[in-house]
Amino acid sequence: MKLEVVVLPVSDVDRARDFYVQRLGWRLDADFPIQDGYRIVQVTPPGSACSVIFGEGLTEQTAGTLHGLQLTVTDIVAAQEELTSRGVRVAGPFRDATGAFRHAGAAHRVPGLHPERSSYGTFAAFADPDGNEWFLQEITERAPGR
Incomplete structure (x- = not known):
């Protein structure tokens, strides 16, 4: 087994995407607006085999608690x-x-x-x-x- 994805609780998906992709320079792997209230954004730090996913409808954790x-x-x-x-x-x-x-x-x-x-x-x-x-x-x- 290997760790593949960590789900990150965020309050504003676009702001988080801009921070991780534009500010940190992480690779944007996916941005899938599946339906209202369900969106998946996946980013990966340079050199990492594990990605981070955030979006809408992905976790019940409160934003900022990880x-x-x-x-x-x-x-x-x-x-x-x-x-x-x-x-x-x-x-x-x-x-x-x-x-x-x-x-x-x-x-x-x-x-x-x-x-x-x-x-x-x-x-x-x-x-x-x-x-x-x-x-x-x-x-x-x-x-x-x-």
């Missing part, structure tokens, strides 16, 4: 600079006080890159217009078997 979505990058500083140049407000880079992963919220964030810049240790965060929260995690060398 937190913890994660994108991996090999250079978090470059990724943050690219997002910022596209007009996206990015928090970070930071690491978690425990060094294990990251806590929910910002209470345990330590500003700055991981001291050794080790894989899995540095994060940044941004949100879409509805408040769905995304994280970047820097991975330069994967753990064995991953």
Whole structure:
């Protein structure tokens, strides 16, 4: 099994499509207005095998309630600079006080890159217009078997 699609709750489909495609530069795979109240938009981050779907009639989740979505990058500083140049407000880079992963919220964030810049240790965060929260995690060398 592999993860293929994540359904994202949004309040304004066109605004979300513009954010993900025009602002972030993600590939627009589909925009199907099936019928009144049922529309499917699919976008894919560059280099990802997993897509994101949003639209109308796809989820009962409240818009903006999906937190913890994660994108991996090999250079978090470059990724943050690219997002910022596209007009996206990015928090970070930071690491978690425990060094294990990251806590929910910002209470345990330590500003700055991981001291050794080790894989899995540095994060940044941004949100879409509805408040769905995304994280970047820097991975330069994967753990064995991953």
